[in-house]
Amino acid sequence: MEIKVAKFGGTSLADANQFKKVKTIISSDKERRYVIPSAPGKRNKGDTKITDLLYLCHSQIQHQVNFYDTFDIIANRYLEIIRELGLSLDLQPYLLHIKQEMENGGSLDYIVSRGEYLNGVVLADLLGYEFVDPKDIIVFQEDHTLDMELTDIKMKECLLKKERAVIPGFYGGLPNGDIKIFSRGGSDITGALVSRAVEAVVYENWTDVSGLLMTDPTIVSNPKSIEKITYRELRELSYMGASVLHEETIFPVLDAGIPINIRNTNDPHSAGTMIVSYCDPVSPAGTITGIAGRKDFTVIAIEKNRMKSDVSFMRKLLTILEDNNIYLQHLPSGIDTVSIVLTDFQLDGKLDKLLNEIEQLCDPDLIEVYPNMALIATVGHGMAYTPGISAKLFTALANEGINIRMIDQGSSEINIIVGVETEDFERAINAIYHGFI
Ligand SMILES: Nc1ncnc2c1ncn2[C@@H]1O[C@H](COP(=O)(O)OP(=O)(O)O)[C@@H](O)[C@H]1O
Numbered sequence: 001m002e003i004k005v006a007k008f009g010g011t012s013l014a015d016a017n018q019f020k021k022v023k024t025i026i027s028s029d030k031e032r033r034y035v036i037p038s039a040p041g042k043r044n045k046g047d048t049k050i051t052d053l054l055y056l057c058h059s060q061i062q063h064q065v066n067f068y069d070t071f072d073i074i075a076n077r078y079l080e081i082i083r084e085l086g087l088s089l090d091l092q093p094y095l096l097h098i099k100q101e102m103e104n105g106g107s108l109d110y111i112v113s114r115g116e117y118l119n120g121v122v123l124a125d126l127l128g129y130e131f132v133d134p135k136d137i138i139v140f141q142e143d144h145t146l147d148m149e150l151t152d153i154k155m156k157e158c159l160l161k162k163e164r165a166v167i168p169g170f171y172g173g174l175p176n177g178d179i180k181i182f183s184r185g186g187s188d189i190t191g192a193l194v195s196r197a198v199e200a201v202v203y204e205n206w207t208d209v210s211g212l213l214m215t216d217p218t219i220v221s222n223p224k225s226i227e228k229i230t231y232r233e234l235r236e237l238s239y240m241g242a243s244v245l246h247e248e249t250i251f252p253v254l255d256a257g258i259p260i261n262i263r264n265t266n267d268p269h270s271a272g273t274m275i276v277s278y279c280d281p282v283s284p285a286g287t288i289t290g291i292a293g294r295k296d297f298t299v300i301a302i303e304k305n306r307m308k309s310d311v312s313f314m315r316k317l318l319t320i321l322e323d324n325n326i327y328l329q330h331l332p333s334g335i336d337t338v339s340i341v342l343t344d345f346q347l348d349g350k351l352d353k354l355l356n357e358i359e360q361l362c363d364p365d366l367i368e369v370y371p372n373m374a375l376i377a378t379v380g381h382g383m384a385y386t387p388g389i390s391a392k393l394f395t396a397l398a399n400e401g402i403n404i405r406m407i408d409q410g411s412s413e414i415n416i417i418v419g420v421e422t423e424d425f426e427r428a429i430n431a432i433y434h435g436f437i
Pocket residue numbers: 008009010011012038041185206207208209211212213214215216217218241242243244245
Protein backbone atom coordinates (compact mmCIF):
# COMPACT_ATOMS: atom_id res chain seq x y z
CA MET A 1 0.00 0.00 0.00
CA GLU A 2 1.24 3.47 -0.83
CA ILE A 3 1.64 5.94 2.00
CA LYS A 4 0.15 9.41 2.21
CA VAL A 5 0.96 11.90 4.96
CA ALA A 6 -1.75 14.38 5.92
CA LYS A 7 -1.06 17.54 7.91
CA PHE A 8 -4.05 19.45 9.24
CA GLY A 9 -3.53 23.10 10.16
CA GLY A 10 -5.16 24.87 13.08
CA THR A 11 -8.02 26.06 10.89
CA SER A 12 -8.86 22.41 10.13
CA LEU A 13 -8.99 21.47 13.83
CA ALA A 14 -10.51 24.57 15.38
CA ASP A 15 -13.59 22.83 16.85
CA ALA A 16 -15.44 19.49 17.02
CA ASN A 17 -17.12 20.07 13.68
CA GLN A 18 -13.74 20.50 11.99
CA PHE A 19 -12.44 17.35 13.73
CA LYS A 20 -15.38 15.44 12.21
CA LYS A 21 -14.40 16.67 8.72
CA VAL A 22 -10.85 15.52 9.36
CA LYS A 23 -12.06 12.09 10.42
CA THR A 24 -14.12 11.78 7.23
CA ILE A 25 -11.10 12.74 5.11
CA ILE A 26 -8.83 10.23 6.85
CA SER A 27 -11.39 7.41 6.74
CA SER A 28 -12.02 7.97 3.03
CA ASP A 29 -8.48 6.92 2.06
CA LYS A 30 -6.68 4.08 3.84
CA GLU A 31 -3.37 5.32 2.44
CA ARG A 32 -3.52 8.34 4.78
CA ARG A 33 -1.51 6.53 7.46
CA TYR A 34 0.39 9.32 9.17
CA VAL A 35 -1.42 12.40 10.40
CA ILE A 36 0.11 15.63 11.71
CA PRO A 37 -2.16 18.01 13.62
CA SER A 38 -1.53 21.64 14.56
CA ALA A 39 -3.10 23.19 17.65
CA PRO A 40 -6.72 24.41 17.36
CA GLY A 41 -6.80 27.64 15.36
CA LYS A 42 -9.34 30.42 15.09
CA ARG A 43 -13.01 29.39 14.88
CA ASN A 44 -13.94 32.82 13.55
CA LYS A 45 -12.29 36.13 12.80
CA GLY A 46 -12.35 37.44 16.38
CA ASP A 47 -11.17 34.17 17.94
CA THR A 48 -7.67 33.43 19.32
CA LYS A 49 -5.44 30.50 18.34
CA ILE A 50 -4.58 28.08 21.15
CA THR A 51 -0.88 28.67 20.38
CA ASP A 52 -1.35 32.41 21.00
CA LEU A 53 -3.13 31.70 24.29
CA LEU A 54 -0.21 29.50 25.34
CA TYR A 55 2.22 32.31 24.51
CA LEU A 56 0.02 34.54 26.67
CA CYS A 57 0.18 32.02 29.57
CA HIS A 58 3.96 32.03 29.38
CA SER A 59 4.09 35.82 29.37
CA GLN A 60 1.68 36.00 32.34
CA ILE A 61 3.86 33.55 34.28
CA GLN A 62 6.95 35.59 33.45
CA HIS A 63 5.27 38.75 34.73
CA GLN A 64 3.88 36.93 37.76
CA VAL A 65 0.34 37.62 36.64
CA ASN A 66 -2.42 35.06 37.28
CA PHE A 67 -2.42 32.69 34.28
CA TYR A 68 -5.17 30.35 35.49
CA ASP A 69 -8.02 32.09 33.62
CA THR A 70 -6.11 31.80 30.33
CA PHE A 71 -5.28 28.19 31.12
CA ASP A 72 -8.95 27.43 31.78
CA ILE A 73 -9.94 28.93 28.40
CA ILE A 74 -7.42 26.61 26.74
CA ALA A 75 -8.50 23.56 28.74
CA ASN A 76 -12.16 24.23 28.00
CA ARG A 77 -11.54 24.39 24.24
CA TYR A 78 -10.21 20.81 24.33
CA LEU A 79 -12.83 19.56 26.78
CA GLU A 80 -15.60 20.99 24.59
CA ILE A 81 -14.15 19.29 21.51
CA ILE A 82 -13.96 15.95 23.36
CA ARG A 83 -17.51 16.32 24.69
CA GLU A 84 -18.99 17.27 21.31
CA LEU A 85 -17.18 14.39 19.62
CA GLY A 86 -18.59 11.99 22.24
CA LEU A 87 -15.14 10.61 23.12
CA SER A 88 -14.54 8.83 26.44
CA LEU A 89 -10.96 10.18 26.59
CA ASP A 90 -10.07 11.64 30.00
CA LEU A 91 -7.89 14.68 29.31
CA GLN A 92 -7.78 15.89 32.94
CA PRO A 93 -4.52 14.08 33.89
CA TYR A 94 -2.78 15.63 30.85
CA LEU A 95 -4.11 19.11 31.69
CA LEU A 96 -3.15 18.79 35.33
CA HIS A 97 0.37 17.73 34.45
CA ILE A 98 0.82 20.65 32.03
CA LYS A 99 -0.52 23.12 34.61
CA GLN A 100 1.96 21.79 37.17
CA GLU A 101 4.83 22.09 34.71
CA MET A 102 3.79 25.70 34.04
CA GLU A 103 3.75 26.43 37.77
CA ASN A 104 7.19 24.87 38.08
CA GLY A 105 8.78 27.12 35.47
CA GLY A 106 8.23 25.13 32.25
CA SER A 107 10.08 26.67 29.31
CA LEU A 108 8.41 28.78 26.60
CA ASP A 109 8.93 26.00 24.06
CA TYR A 110 7.41 23.39 26.37
CA ILE A 111 4.35 25.54 27.12
CA VAL A 112 3.70 26.63 23.54
CA SER A 113 4.10 23.11 22.14
CA ARG A 114 1.34 21.77 24.38
CA GLY A 115 -1.29 23.01 21.91
CA GLU A 116 -0.13 20.49 19.31
CA TYR A 117 0.56 17.82 21.95
CA LEU A 118 -2.98 17.88 23.36
CA ASN A 119 -4.53 18.06 19.90
CA GLY A 120 -2.49 15.00 18.93
CA VAL A 121 -3.82 13.08 21.94
CA VAL A 122 -7.41 13.99 21.04
CA LEU A 123 -7.04 13.29 17.31
CA ALA A 124 -5.31 9.92 17.90
CA ASP A 125 -8.22 8.92 20.12
CA LEU A 126 -10.80 10.01 17.55
CA LEU A 127 -9.10 8.21 14.65
CA GLY A 128 -7.99 5.15 16.63
CA TYR A 129 -4.38 5.85 15.52
CA GLU A 130 -1.30 5.44 17.69
CA PHE A 131 0.08 8.64 19.30
CA VAL A 132 3.77 9.34 18.67
CA ASP A 133 5.45 12.16 20.59
CA PRO A 134 7.76 14.05 18.18
CA LYS A 135 10.14 14.95 21.04
CA ASP A 136 11.62 11.48 20.54
CA ILE A 137 11.93 11.51 16.74
CA ILE A 138 12.53 15.13 15.70
CA VAL A 139 16.09 15.86 16.74
CA PHE A 140 17.39 19.35 17.41
CA GLN A 141 21.09 19.78 18.11
CA GLU A 142 22.60 21.61 21.06
CA ASP A 143 22.87 24.78 18.94
CA HIS A 144 19.08 24.46 18.43
CA THR A 145 19.32 23.68 14.70
CA LEU A 146 17.48 20.69 13.29
CA ASP A 147 19.46 17.51 12.64
CA MET A 148 17.62 16.43 9.52
CA GLU A 149 19.59 13.22 8.97
CA LEU A 150 19.22 11.90 12.51
CA THR A 151 15.57 12.91 12.48
CA ASP A 152 15.11 10.87 9.32
CA ILE A 153 16.76 7.82 10.91
CA LYS A 154 14.76 8.08 14.15
CA MET A 155 11.51 8.63 12.28
CA LYS A 156 12.09 5.62 10.04
CA GLU A 157 12.92 3.43 13.07
CA CYS A 158 9.79 4.50 14.89
CA LEU A 159 7.12 5.16 12.27
CA LEU A 160 7.66 2.34 9.82
CA LYS A 161 6.88 -0.10 12.63
CA LYS A 162 3.51 1.54 13.11
CA GLU A 163 0.60 0.91 10.82
CA ARG A 164 -1.00 4.29 11.52
CA ALA A 165 0.05 7.17 13.73
CA VAL A 166 -0.73 10.72 14.78
CA ILE A 167 2.38 12.88 15.28
CA PRO A 168 1.77 16.39 16.67
CA GLY A 169 3.33 19.17 14.61
CA PHE A 170 5.51 22.15 15.52
CA TYR A 171 8.06 20.66 17.94
CA GLY A 172 10.81 18.15 18.60
CA GLY A 173 13.39 17.48 21.29
CA LEU A 174 16.85 18.70 22.29
CA PRO A 175 19.64 16.28 23.28
CA ASN A 176 18.89 16.90 26.98
CA GLY A 177 15.25 15.93 26.48
CA ASP A 178 13.86 19.48 26.55
CA ILE A 179 11.23 20.49 24.03
CA LYS A 180 12.20 22.74 21.10
CA ILE A 181 9.66 24.34 18.79
CA PHE A 182 10.01 25.37 15.15
CA SER A 183 9.19 28.96 14.24
CA ARG A 184 5.52 29.91 13.86
CA GLY A 185 3.63 27.82 11.33
CA GLY A 186 6.20 25.04 11.78
CA SER A 187 3.79 22.09 11.78
CA ASP A 188 4.18 22.24 8.00
CA ILE A 189 7.83 21.25 8.51
CA THR A 190 6.88 18.30 10.73
CA GLY A 191 4.62 17.04 7.94
CA ALA A 192 7.43 17.35 5.40
CA LEU A 193 9.90 15.48 7.67
CA VAL A 194 7.44 12.64 8.21
CA SER A 195 6.69 12.48 4.47
CA ARG A 196 10.37 12.09 3.68
CA ALA A 197 10.97 9.46 6.37
CA VAL A 198 8.07 7.21 5.38
CA GLU A 199 8.67 7.84 1.65
CA ALA A 200 5.16 9.09 1.10
CA VAL A 201 3.76 9.34 -2.42
CA VAL A 202 2.31 12.70 -1.51
CA TYR A 203 2.40 15.15 1.38
CA GLU A 204 -1.11 16.49 1.80
CA ASN A 205 -1.28 19.82 3.58
CA TRP A 206 -4.89 20.46 4.59
CA THR A 207 -5.92 24.04 5.33
CA ASP A 208 -8.86 26.41 4.81
CA VAL A 209 -8.26 27.46 1.19
CA SER A 210 -8.56 25.34 -1.95
CA GLY A 211 -4.86 25.47 -2.67
CA LEU A 212 -2.38 28.19 -3.14
CA LEU A 213 -3.91 31.33 -4.55
CA MET A 214 -2.08 33.69 -6.86
CA THR A 215 -1.88 36.15 -4.00
CA ASP A 216 -3.08 36.69 -0.45
CA PRO A 217 -6.91 36.64 -0.48
CA THR A 218 -6.98 39.14 2.37
CA ILE A 219 -5.34 41.70 0.04
CA VAL A 220 -6.84 40.92 -3.37
CA SER A 221 -10.43 39.74 -3.46
CA ASN A 222 -10.94 36.35 -5.07
CA PRO A 223 -7.51 35.75 -6.55
CA LYS A 224 -7.23 32.85 -9.00
CA SER A 225 -5.98 29.57 -7.58
CA ILE A 226 -2.80 27.88 -8.76
CA GLU A 227 -3.20 24.33 -10.06
CA LYS A 228 0.49 23.43 -10.22
CA ILE A 229 3.63 25.18 -9.03
CA THR A 230 7.27 24.18 -8.69
CA TYR A 231 9.14 23.99 -5.36
CA ARG A 232 11.31 26.87 -6.56
CA GLU A 233 8.37 29.16 -7.22
CA LEU A 234 6.74 28.18 -3.96
CA ARG A 235 9.95 28.86 -2.03
CA GLU A 236 10.13 32.36 -3.49
CA LEU A 237 6.47 33.02 -2.69
CA SER A 238 6.45 31.57 0.82
CA TYR A 239 9.71 33.29 1.75
CA MET A 240 8.15 36.53 0.60
CA GLY A 241 5.01 36.11 2.68
CA ALA A 242 2.58 33.62 1.13
CA SER A 243 1.80 32.34 4.59
CA VAL A 244 -0.12 29.26 3.54
CA LEU A 245 3.05 27.11 3.88
CA HIS A 246 6.04 27.65 6.17
CA GLU A 247 8.99 28.77 4.04
CA GLU A 248 11.15 25.82 5.20
CA THR A 249 8.58 23.19 4.25
CA ILE A 250 10.05 22.17 0.94
CA PHE A 251 13.55 21.19 2.09
CA PRO A 252 12.79 17.73 3.51
CA VAL A 253 10.69 16.72 0.49
CA LEU A 254 12.71 18.44 -2.22
CA ASP A 255 15.42 15.79 -2.75
CA ALA A 256 12.97 12.94 -2.37
CA GLY A 257 10.76 14.60 -5.02
CA ILE A 258 7.63 14.11 -2.93
CA PRO A 259 4.89 16.41 -4.21
CA ILE A 260 3.01 18.60 -1.75
CA ASN A 261 -0.72 18.85 -2.29
CA ILE A 262 -2.43 21.81 -0.61
CA ARG A 263 -6.05 20.85 0.07
CA ASN A 264 -9.11 22.40 1.67
CA THR A 265 -10.64 20.59 4.68
CA ASN A 266 -13.87 22.52 4.05
CA ASP A 267 -13.96 21.50 0.38
CA PRO A 268 -12.25 18.09 0.25
CA HIS A 269 -13.33 17.36 -3.32
CA SER A 270 -11.36 20.25 -4.72
CA ALA A 271 -8.01 19.07 -6.14
CA GLY A 272 -6.09 21.98 -4.57
CA THR A 273 -2.56 22.89 -5.63
CA MET A 274 0.17 20.40 -6.53
CA ILE A 275 3.71 21.51 -5.70
CA VAL A 276 6.14 19.58 -7.86
CA SER A 277 9.80 19.61 -8.74
CA TYR A 278 9.27 20.47 -12.37
CA CYS A 279 6.18 21.68 -14.19
CA ASP A 280 5.57 20.08 -17.52
CA PRO A 281 4.72 22.06 -19.51
CA VAL A 282 6.12 25.05 -17.61
CA SER A 283 3.78 27.97 -17.22
CA PRO A 284 3.28 29.66 -20.59
CA ALA A 285 5.74 32.40 -21.51
CA GLY A 286 4.61 35.85 -20.41
CA THR A 287 2.53 34.62 -17.48
CA ILE A 288 3.18 34.95 -13.78
CA THR A 289 2.52 32.27 -11.16
CA GLY A 290 1.99 34.36 -8.06
CA ILE A 291 2.64 37.51 -6.06
CA ALA A 292 3.64 37.77 -2.40
CA GLY A 293 5.05 40.47 -0.18
CA ARG A 294 6.32 41.37 3.23
CA LYS A 295 6.52 44.56 5.22
CA ASP A 296 9.08 45.90 7.71
CA PHE A 297 12.29 46.25 5.74
CA THR A 298 14.92 48.98 5.73
CA VAL A 299 17.03 49.74 2.67
CA ILE A 300 20.47 51.28 3.10
CA ALA A 301 21.53 52.78 -0.25
CA ILE A 302 25.27 53.38 -0.60
CA GLU A 303 26.99 55.43 -3.31
CA LYS A 304 30.69 55.57 -4.02
CA ASN A 305 32.45 56.75 -7.15
CA ARG A 306 34.35 53.95 -8.84
CA MET A 307 32.93 51.47 -6.34
CA LYS A 308 33.68 48.60 -8.70
CA SER A 309 37.38 49.40 -8.84
CA ASP A 310 37.65 49.06 -5.06
CA VAL A 311 37.97 45.28 -5.04
CA SER A 312 37.59 44.98 -1.27
CA PHE A 313 34.47 47.16 -1.04
CA MET A 314 31.88 44.37 -1.05
CA ARG A 315 33.92 42.17 1.29
CA LYS A 316 34.14 45.01 3.82
CA LEU A 317 30.43 45.68 3.57
CA LEU A 318 29.50 42.04 4.02
CA THR A 319 31.96 41.65 6.89
CA ILE A 320 30.19 44.47 8.74
CA LEU A 321 26.90 42.61 8.38
CA GLU A 322 28.50 39.34 9.48
CA ASP A 323 30.12 40.95 12.52
CA ASN A 324 26.76 42.35 13.55
CA ASN A 325 25.05 39.01 12.93
CA ILE A 326 22.67 40.52 10.39
CA TYR A 327 21.80 38.55 7.32
CA LEU A 328 21.21 40.17 4.03
CA GLN A 329 17.84 39.87 2.31
CA HIS A 330 18.72 41.45 -1.05
CA LEU A 331 21.62 43.27 -2.64
CA PRO A 332 20.59 45.18 -5.76
CA SER A 333 23.51 47.07 -7.26
CA GLY A 334 24.42 49.56 -9.98
CA ILE A 335 27.79 50.79 -11.28
CA ASP A 336 28.60 53.02 -8.33
CA THR A 337 25.74 52.09 -6.04
CA VAL A 338 24.68 49.21 -3.92
CA SER A 339 21.65 48.81 -1.65
CA ILE A 340 21.47 46.47 1.27
CA VAL A 341 18.01 45.32 2.18
CA LEU A 342 17.54 44.21 5.79
CA THR A 343 14.57 43.21 7.91
CA ASP A 344 13.68 45.60 10.73
CA PHE A 345 13.64 42.58 13.03
CA GLN A 346 17.32 41.88 12.31
CA LEU A 347 18.25 45.54 12.41
CA ASP A 348 16.56 46.23 15.73
CA GLY A 349 18.69 48.78 17.63
CA LYS A 350 21.74 48.25 15.40
CA LEU A 351 21.17 50.84 12.65
CA ASP A 352 23.38 53.63 14.00
CA LYS A 353 26.24 51.26 14.75
CA LEU A 354 25.93 49.74 11.28
CA LEU A 355 25.95 53.13 9.52
CA ASN A 356 28.94 54.19 11.55
CA GLU A 357 30.90 51.10 10.61
CA ILE A 358 30.01 51.48 6.91
CA GLU A 359 31.26 55.09 7.06
CA GLN A 360 34.50 54.03 8.73
CA LEU A 361 35.32 50.94 6.74
CA CYS A 362 33.83 51.53 3.28
CA ASP A 363 34.30 55.29 3.00
CA PRO A 364 31.19 55.90 0.84
CA ASP A 365 30.30 59.22 -0.84
CA LEU A 366 26.67 58.98 0.24
CA ILE A 367 24.52 56.77 2.45
CA GLU A 368 20.76 57.04 2.43
CA VAL A 369 18.40 55.07 4.65
CA TYR A 370 14.85 54.20 3.57
CA PRO A 371 12.84 52.80 6.49
CA ASN A 372 9.24 51.47 6.29
CA MET A 373 9.78 49.55 3.11
CA ALA A 374 7.70 46.66 1.86
CA LEU A 375 9.02 44.15 -0.66
CA ILE A 376 6.80 42.50 -3.23
CA ALA A 377 7.88 39.48 -5.28
CA THR A 378 6.29 38.64 -8.59
CA VAL A 379 7.19 35.03 -9.35
CA GLY A 380 6.89 32.57 -12.20
CA HIS A 381 8.87 30.33 -14.56
CA GLY A 382 6.80 31.86 -17.35
CA MET A 383 8.55 35.19 -16.72
CA ALA A 384 12.03 33.93 -17.53
CA TYR A 385 13.60 35.26 -20.71
CA THR A 386 10.31 36.87 -21.73
CA PRO A 387 10.56 40.49 -22.88
CA GLY A 388 7.94 42.91 -21.65
CA ILE A 389 7.30 41.36 -18.22
CA SER A 390 9.10 44.09 -16.29
CA ALA A 391 7.48 46.78 -18.44
CA LYS A 392 4.04 45.39 -17.60
CA LEU A 393 4.87 45.28 -13.91
CA PHE A 394 6.26 48.81 -13.74
CA THR A 395 3.43 50.21 -15.87
CA ALA A 396 0.89 48.65 -13.51
CA LEU A 397 2.57 50.36 -10.54
CA ALA A 398 3.07 53.66 -12.38
CA ASN A 399 -0.61 53.77 -13.36
CA GLU A 400 -1.47 53.61 -9.66
CA GLY A 401 1.04 56.37 -8.87
CA ILE A 402 3.16 54.02 -6.75
CA ASN A 403 6.79 54.97 -6.32
CA ILE A 404 9.26 52.09 -6.71
CA ARG A 405 12.21 52.53 -4.37
CA MET A 406 14.14 49.39 -5.31
CA ILE A 407 14.19 46.70 -7.99
CA ASP A 408 15.91 43.34 -7.77
CA GLN A 409 15.78 40.50 -10.24
CA GLY A 410 17.57 37.22 -9.61
CA SER A 411 19.64 35.72 -12.40
CA SER A 412 17.16 32.87 -12.80
CA GLU A 413 14.64 35.50 -13.88
CA ILE A 414 11.77 33.73 -12.15
CA ASN A 415 11.42 36.52 -9.64
CA ILE A 416 11.21 40.32 -9.77
CA ILE A 417 11.25 42.07 -6.41
CA VAL A 418 10.19 45.67 -5.99
CA GLY A 419 10.49 47.78 -2.86
CA VAL A 420 7.66 50.24 -2.15
CA GLU A 421 6.63 52.35 0.83
CA THR A 422 4.78 50.27 3.42
CA GLU A 423 1.66 52.43 3.03
CA ASP A 424 1.51 51.49 -0.68
CA PHE A 425 1.84 47.74 -0.01
CA GLU A 426 -1.75 46.55 -0.51
CA ARG A 427 -2.36 48.94 -3.43
CA ALA A 428 0.81 47.75 -5.14
CA ILE A 429 -0.12 44.06 -4.86
CA ASN A 430 -3.56 44.80 -6.28
CA ALA A 431 -2.02 46.83 -9.12
CA ILE A 432 0.41 44.05 -10.09
CA TYR A 433 -2.26 41.34 -9.85
CA HIS A 434 -4.71 43.24 -12.04
CA GLY A 435 -1.91 44.27 -14.38
CA PHE A 436 -1.30 40.63 -15.24
CA ILE A 437 -4.67 38.98 -14.67
N1 LIG B 1 -1.07 32.99 -1.75
C1 LIG B 1 -1.90 32.48 -0.83
N2 LIG B 1 -2.70 31.45 -1.14
C2 LIG B 1 -3.54 30.92 -0.22
N3 LIG B 1 -3.65 31.37 1.04
C3 LIG B 1 -2.87 32.39 1.42
C4 LIG B 1 -1.95 33.00 0.51
N4 LIG B 1 -1.30 33.98 1.17
C5 LIG B 1 -1.79 34.00 2.42
N5 LIG B 1 -2.74 33.04 2.58
C6 LIG B 1 -3.48 32.78 3.84
O1 LIG B 1 -3.02 31.55 4.40
C7 LIG B 1 -4.12 31.00 5.15
C8 LIG B 1 -3.84 29.53 5.44
O2 LIG B 1 -2.69 29.40 6.26
P1 LIG B 1 -2.82 29.21 7.83
O3 LIG B 1 -3.71 30.27 8.42
O4 LIG B 1 -1.47 29.04 8.41
O5 LIG B 1 -3.65 27.85 7.88
P2 LIG B 1 -3.49 26.55 8.73
O6 LIG B 1 -3.93 26.90 10.12
O7 LIG B 1 -4.42 25.61 8.05
O8 LIG B 1 -2.05 26.11 8.67
C9 LIG B 1 -5.31 31.26 4.27
O9 LIG B 1 -6.52 31.28 5.00
C10 LIG B 1 -4.99 32.63 3.63
O10 LIG B 1 -5.63 33.67 4.33
